[in-house]
Amino acid sequence: MKQKKKEEDSFFTHVFEVATLIPYGRVTSYGAIAKYLGTARSSRMVGWALNSAHSQKKRVPAHRVVNRNGMLTGKHHFGTPDLMKQLLESEGVKVKKDQVVNFKKLFWDPEIELKIEN
């Protein structure tokens, strides 16, 4: 019947999925994801969710998620401060002083990209 509920309906899971949906060479912000999840005011929770991403079996491209300024605020949480930058550069995203270059251009908004279809 109804429920089975076993998967964590917590927005944590949603964050992981959305983060995983981030296309290659693209970046997004915590607020964008939070808003997409309906918890725009809980932008902080998004970052926290990604913090749990380390425990996730699936690799979550959290390195594609930056703050509103396009700054790699969470680079410190990747294990190594340079890892995030390296990953982004590896995808073609240029990072200048811990800040994503052309961030606005590379910005990927789940509300828009995922709204088109599917």
Add this chain to the structure above:
DNA sequence: CGATTGACGTACG
């Protein structure tokens, strides 16, 4: 159950 925190965001000075 209460207090603290946290990878943000916005407002204000």
Add this chain to the structure above:
DNA sequence: TCGTACGCCAATC
């Protein structure tokens, strides 16, 4: 333009 303060909300201690 930059730094500080506050708010939001859920998870953790």
